[in-house]
Amino acid sequence: MTTQHRPHPPVVLGPNLPETFYRASGRLARFRGVDLPPRPEDWVGSATPRFGQAPSGLSVLPDGRLLADAIAAEPADWLGPARADAGLLVKLLDAGQRLPVHVHPARPFTQSHLASPYGKTEAWIVLDAAPDAFVHLGFRRDVSAGELARWVQAQDVGALLAATNRIPVAAGDSLLCPAGAPHAIGPDLLLVELQEPTDFSVLLEWEGFDLGPRDATLGLPFELAMQCVDRRAYSTERLAALRGTATSLLPAEAAEFFAAERVAGGQVVTGFAVLVVTDGSGRLTGEWGELALSAGTTLVIPFAAGGCRLSGAVSAVNCRPA
Numbered sequence: 001m002t003t004q005h006r007p008h009p010p011v012v013l014g015p016n017l018p019e020t021f022y023r024a025s026g027r028l029a030r031f032r033g034v035d036l037p038p039r040p041e042d043w044v045g046s047a048t049p050r051f052g053q054a055p056s057g058l059s060v061l062p063d064g065r066l067l068a069d070a071i072a073a074e075p076a077d078w079l080g081p082a083r084a085d086a087g088l089l090v091k092l093l094d095a096g097q098r099l100p101v102h103v104h105p106a107r108p109f110t111q112s113h114l115a116s117p118y119g120k121t122e123a124w125i126v127l128d129a130a131p132d133a134f135v136h137l138g139f140r141r142d143v144s145a146g147e148l149a150r151w152v153q154a155q156d157v158g159a160l161l162a163a164t165n166r167i168p169v170a171a172g173d174s175l176l177c178p179a180g181a182p183h184a185i186g187p188d189l190l191l192v193e194l195q196e197p198t199d200f201s202v203l204l205e206w207e208g209f210d211l212g213p214r215d216a217t218l219g220l221p222f223e224l225a226m227q228c229v230d231r232r233a234y235s236t237e238r239l240a241a242l243r244g245t246a247t248s249l250l251p252a253e254a255a256e257f258f259a260a261e262r263v264a265g266g267q268v269v270t271g272f273a274v275l276v277v278t279d280g281s282g283r284l285t286g287e288w289g290e291l292a293l294s295a296g297t298t299l300v301i302p303f304a305a306g307g308c309r310l311s312g313a314v315s316a317v318n319c320r321p322a
């Protein structure tokens with residue numbers, strides 16, 4: 001391959017802002033450094049449509065093709081020889097209000113009831129947050145099926161929230177949200193979010209949002225949908241084990257689903273990945289040529305781009321499938 005022949009350079013992505021039901025805080029536009037419609041989610045390098053609403057959610061490449069179609073046309077060049085699909089969905093999520101308490105199903109449930117090999121375990125890497133920002137994650141105590149059903153049917157959000165762990169978060173924190181765990185993000189924070197490549201949500205809360213009970217259960221009967229909720233207590237130890245550490249951005253439990261690492265000038269990234277530049281500016285260089293990077297830039301890197309070297313005073317989060 002010569003530097004004139006550029007078959008598979010990384011692709012810089014524009015914002016991909018599907019409509020959704022909650023407010024943005026403005027942090028996404030500030031991070032991107034551009035004026036944006038006031039939407040809270042940017043689906044980055046997405047080959048995953050919104051549930052029941054394709055093509056919404058799917059990333060469009062600068063040449064007008066859907067990333068999903070480009071991957072389908074040249075899977076080995078995009079994904080490498082060992083992968084059949086992208087295996088990952090990355091979002092920038094800018095919560096301007098607290099999201100409703102909801103749950104994403106785990107693989108055994110999606111395989112049995114939603115015809116999908118993937119569930120939706122996800123991870124949150126906090127880029128920016130108000131001083132008092134928080135998330136809710138997991139129940140504080142074991143909750144019975146009857147109790148949960150009563151809270152959801154009565155939309156007793158006070159009881160639901162009171163039964164969950166409220167966790168303060170700050171920029172630099174990262175946290176795994178296992179499929180099954182009831183959770184609510186925000187308000188007033190900006191995340192890089194890694195997820196299994198689906199859009200399956202079971203809503204435990206809808207009141208006050210432009211949503212209703214029909215949006216809550218993925219088209220499944222209520223009792224069945226509630227079975228995807230992990231009603232067991234998330235202890236202090238369990239929550240601590242879901243946090244990133246000084247040496248690893250995500251905890252060990254994430255490895256089955258996806259990987260994320262902080263990278264900086266001087267490091268080389270290889271393989272299919274979604275790169276979110278978080279700080280500074282610099283360059284990305286490979287056999288295909290060179291690209292300028294600055295905070296807020298997002299890219300999808302095909303496997304066939306080969307080793308890509310970051311240079312300059314730049315930091316990024318490199319997101320990869322498992």
Ligand SMILES: O=P(O)(O)OC[C@H]1O[C@@H](O)[C@@H](O)[C@@H](O)[C@@H]1O
Binds near residue numbers: 021
């Ligand atoms: O970050 P999570 O927990 O997936 O919450 C945000 C998600 O909310 C869900 O109910 C859906 O609308 C998804 O499309 C959205 O991305």
